[in-house]
Amino acid sequence: MTNPSIYSNSTDNSISGSPVITTENVSIFYGSFQAVRNVFLDIPKNKVVAFIGPSGCGKSTLLRCYNRLNDLIPGARVEGKITYQNIDLYDPKVDPVEVRRRIGMVFQRPNPFPKSIYENIAFGARINGYKGDMDELVERSLKGAALWDEVKDKLKESGLSLSGGQQQRLCIARTIAIEPEVILMDEPCSALDPISTLRVEDLIHELKQRFTIIIVTHNMQQASRVADYTAFFNAEAGEHGSRFGYLVEYDRTENIFNAPQEKATQDYVSGRFG
Amino acid sequence: MTSEPISHSESLVESSQRFRAPRLINQIFRWLTLALAVGIGLVLVWITYSLLSIALPAIAQFNLGFLFTQVWNPVQELYGALPQIYGTIVSSIIALIFAVPLGVGVAIFLSEDFLPRRVLTPIAFLVELLAAIPSVVYGMWGIFVFIPAILPILQGVHKAFGWIPFFSTAPSTRQMFATGLVLAIMILPTIIAISRDSLISVPPQLRQGAYGLGATRWETITQVLLPASLSGIIGSVMLALGRALGETMAAAMLIGNANRVNVSLFAPASTISALIANQFGEASGLQKSALFYQALILMVLTLVVNMLAEVIVNRFQQVE
Numbered sequence: 001m002t003n004p005s006i007y008s009n010s011t012d013n014s015i016s017g018s019p020v021i022t023t024e025n026v027s028i029f030y031g032s033f034q035a036v037r038n039v040f041l042d043i044p045k046n047k048v049v050a051f052i053g054p055s056g057c058g059k060s061t062l063l064r065c066y067n068r069l070n071d072l073i074p075g076a077r078v079e080g081k082i083t084y085q086n087i088d089l090y091d092p093k094v095d096p097v098e099v100r101r102r103i104g105m106v107f108q109r110p111n112p113f114p115k116s117i118y119e120n121i122a123f124g125a126r127i128n129g130y131k132g133d134m135d136e137l138v139e140r141s142l143k144g145a146a147l148w149d150e151v152k153d154k155l156k157e158s159g160l161s162l163s164g165g166q167q168q169r170l171c172i173a174r175t176i177a178i179e180p181e182v183i184l185m186d187e188p189c190s191a192l193d194p195i196s197t198l199r200v201e202d203l204i205h206e207l208k209q210r211f212t213i214i215i216v217t218h219n220m221q222q223a224s225r226v227a228d229y230t231a232f233f234n235a236e237a238g239e240h241g242s243r244f245g246y247l248v249e250y251d252r253t254e255n256i257f258n259a260p261q262e263k264a265t266q267d268y269v270s271g272r273f274g
Numbered sequence: 275m276t277s278e279p280i281s282h283s284e285s286l287v288e289s290s291q292r293f294r295a296p297r298l299i300n301q302i303f304r305w306l307t308l309a310l311a312v313g314i315g316l317v318l319v320w321i322t323y324s325l326l327s328i329a330l331p332a333i334a335q336f337n338l339g340f341l342f343t344q345v346w347n348p349v350q351e352l353y354g355a356l357p358q359i360y361g362t363i364v365s366s367i368i369a370l371i372f373a374v375p376l377g378v379g380v381a382i383f384l385s386e387d388f389l390p391r392r393v394l395t396p397i398a399f400l401v402e403l404l405a406a407i408p409s410v411v412y413g414m415w416g417i418f419v420f421i422p423a424i425l426p427i428l429q430g431v432h433k434a435f436g437w438i439p440f441f442s443t444a445p446s447t448r449q450m451f452a453t454g455l456v457l458a459i460m461i462l463p464t465i466i467a468i469s470r471d472s473l474i475s476v477p478p479q480l481r482q483g484a485y486g487l488g489a490t491r492w493e494t495i496t497q498v499l500l501p502a503s504l505s506g507i508i509g510s511v512m513l514a515l516g517r518a519l520g521e522t523m524a525a526a527m528l529i530g531n532a533n534r535v536n537v538s539l540f541a542p543a544s545t546i547s548a549l550i551a552n553q554f555g556e557a558s559g560l561q562k563s564a565l566f567y568q569a570l571i572l573m574v575l576t577l578v579v580n581m582l583a584e585v586i587v588n589r590f591q592q593v594e
Contacts, residue, residue, distance in 0.1 A: 067486065069486060072482070072485065074387070097490050098488070100486055100488040101487075101488030102488075104486065104487065107482060107483060107486070111479035112483075113484070113498055113501075115501065123484075123498075124489075127487065128487075171483070175486075175487070178488060
């Protein structure tokens with residue numbers, strides 16, 4: 001297991017700025033099954049970090065630990081330490097609801113609520129105690145998600161009446177409406193067509209000014225297009241034959257794709273992956 | 275060894291005209307299902323026609339005044355349906371007032387992960403068993419166990435709130451309110467089972483989406499899950515209302531069969547189905563006709579409820 005040294009090399013060389021989220025020796029279990037092993041990873045502020053790797057390498061599992069969404073899965077357990085702004089996310093005194101108000105999430109499949117477009121955005125703001133002008137917030141959020149021009153005349157219509165790409169941007173709009181500091185994106189474009197995908201990627205570039213973004217993707221071109229830093233995860237068979245995921249290499253995106261330190265990374269990004 | 279290829283030597287028309295067993299079966303099946311579909315419609319028409327034709331003498335005699343008259347006098351041949359219509363609707367409303375919040379609450383509990391699945395599944399099964407109890411058993415239980423048990427409470431309510439017209443008479447042992455409560459228990463399984471299914475079928479992504487925005491479980495349930503499953507919940511309530519309106523045996527045993535409207539819920543009352551069950555044996559002539567008139571009213575009532583259910587469910591589905 002060489003992760004820690006890779007990590008420290010990478011930090012020394014390239015990862016700069018103060019981290020918003022730190023991941024120290026994190027392992028994730030479902031019951032007795034270890035899904036992710038010994039990850040060290042820092043997320044710098046106002047950058048886009050991509051998690052890439054083959055299926056089953058634990059990248060989505062790790063992502064869902066950052067907003068404690070894995071709490072919903074019975075038997076899920078996190079070992080090690082994840083901090084957000086130097087506070088342990090898994091401290092018993094920390095309320096997972098508060099975590100999710102500061103670390104927003106966009107899911108793999110667009111999941112707008114069966115409410116109007118307006119209410120889809122107002123819902124999150126209202127439960128977060130937003131007292132200001134709701135109309136203005138809805139407009140600002142939809143503009144932020146590059147959706148305003150397409151929906152401004154039909155805010156009362158159901159969010160489900162939109163196309164898949166529009167629905168996903170609506171989900172991004174409702175996430176930025178609650179003003180999180182970090183946005184987690186779990187393969188946000190995997191259910192979208194190429195044009196919608198490009199629009200979401202453009203949006204990610206804009207959102208970077210205000211938010212820290214962690215994006216899980218299967219699409220390596222996407223990672224190279226949107227991410228400042230890329231973490232490559234791989235899966236390996238454990239001692240009992242069950243596969244576990246681990247972090248292979250974490251570096252600036254151009255280094256991962258052009259000059260990776262590890263052979264596994266080289267094989268994966270060049271498509272020679274078994 | 276090659277198999278014979280499919281021959282296309284015949285023209286398309288020739289091969290289409292040739293006898294083929296599957297095509298014949300296809301035709302027979304089509305006509306059979308058509309006959310069955312028309313048949314079920316004919317049964318409905320037949321029942322409606324019989325009700326109308328037998329009720330006709332009473333309709334001719336009493337006209338729409340039947341709906342607003344409080345009399346049931348076989349000696350003088352004077353009949354009216356107001357106490358039964360009132361009793362049917364009010365007892366069903368009482369049942370809904372208690373069963374809807376309770377039923378939806380239980381459905382929420384059973385669809386969340388408050389308890390491990392191996393505990394929830396038997397509870398859900400027991401709830402559905404409630405629906406399997408015959409209504410005559412509910413009636414007996416109501417007479418010998420339930421009403422004696424709640425009578426002291428109702429007496430307390432009467433003492434404290436007797437100034438409210440609904441509680442203005444001393445609780446009788448056969449009465450509207452207790453009947454409504456037993457009806458509530460009888461319709462609970464319908465509401466619980468269908469609402470629970472509806473809640474469970476809400477896509478898990480919606481729940482995750484709400485949690486991901488920092489919603490608490492309460493906010494997720496009340497503002498996302500319940501609205502998303504509203505059409506199913508309303509459907510369950512309408513089905514339950516249909517059952518409460520038409521419930522015969524338990525109502526006949528518990529309600530007291532009083533042929534007058536009494537505002538007090540603690541007084542004996544009557545329902546359409548209870549009246550029919552009590553009187554069909556010795557009814558003939560105009561009395562029989564009046565009973566069929568009552569039956570017709572009950573049918574229209576349930577029909578209206580079902581149509582309302584359709585309209586409401588459709589409206590909510592459009593919003594989704």
